[in-house]
Amino acid sequence: MNDKNAAKPQQNHSITAIDEFDRRILARYQHDTRHIAQRIGEEVGLSAAAVQRRLKRMRESGIIERETATLDAHTLGYPVTCLVGIDLLEERNEQIKAFKQAMLKQAQVQQCYYVTGEYDFILTVVCRDLQDYERFTQEAIMTEPNVRSFTTWVVMDKVKVGTALPLAPDQTPPR
């Protein structure tokens, strides 16, 4: 049992049961996966083994989707981040699907949302400089036959990043 990169054909939404302990575990673990089970256990009032069991179960059930490291984009050569709003010519299923596939293949595209409203897609793109961004738009965006227009917002400050969910319905003290 190794990589299960295969598509998940089903999502056990209804079967997945989360209790208050799980929430309190996740509230800590999502911020720092190196936060060890023993300490989480002390904080939530459970043994380390119980915390491990719950983490394992939540990984298998898909509640924990992945565990990743956030790197310093600046030091690694990508000091510039741009958000891009894209308007397509035709919003037919084929076209949408094709554009999604194209974005998945672009390594510089960090995020890609298919949205309602003024634009069809909104991207987050990292680049080495603005010249690199221009090259990206020419090679990845403007070559897409279905793009009507796009708008760029250059990020001046990443005020908040990450995806920590609000899991704190309460800070009920144990005991």
Add this chain to the structure above:
Amino acid sequence: MNDKNAAKPQQNHSITAIDEFDRRILARYQHDTRHIAQRIGEEVGLSAAAVQRRLKRMRESGIIERETATLDAHTLGYPVTCLVGIDLLEERNEQIKAFKQAMLKQAQVQQCYYVTGEYDFILTVVCRDLQDYERFTQEAIMTEPNVRSFTTWVVMDKVKVGTALPLAPDQTPPR
């Protein structure tokens, strides 16, 4: 009572030196922090100990900023994600700073970018439903005295999430 992660007295942003081994380690580790050092070592041609040392060094130097878990927002009660473009009335330093602080306090705000162009800020917000989003806008956005207007894009599909950087897999001649 062991050595805790003491505060980092210095951050060598500019002096940090990364070689090809580090890049190849990060290329794997950033996608999956449970990818153990021994296997990384086999893949990049280093011993497990060397991989550990390099990971530790990169944590301390700040190249690895944090290690987090991405959770299933849908199952955890936040099935709706909205992107929000915000236009401020005054772009003075005080106002900008105040708005940033306000967004940092909002747990539902996953991401917040201060950008150039058509908007001043672009947010990613998770919510329980559209009614919850409306409440959010009323309580978190419209109460901010400096907001001129805002636009909402509702996410229909998270085509791509996460922040994995393009780390030249094997071919990065010093350029």
Add this chain to the structure above:
DNA sequence: TGTGAAAAGGCTACACG
């Protein structure tokens, strides 16, 4: 679920190239 033992992985000291 908690407990305690076994297994696995991470961390460090030391010698080598």
Add this chain to the structure above:
DNA sequence: CGTGTAGCCTTTTCACA
């Protein structure tokens, strides 16, 4: 100077109550 090896320590996992 960084690596590999070996050994220790921590963390996770498993069997059982």
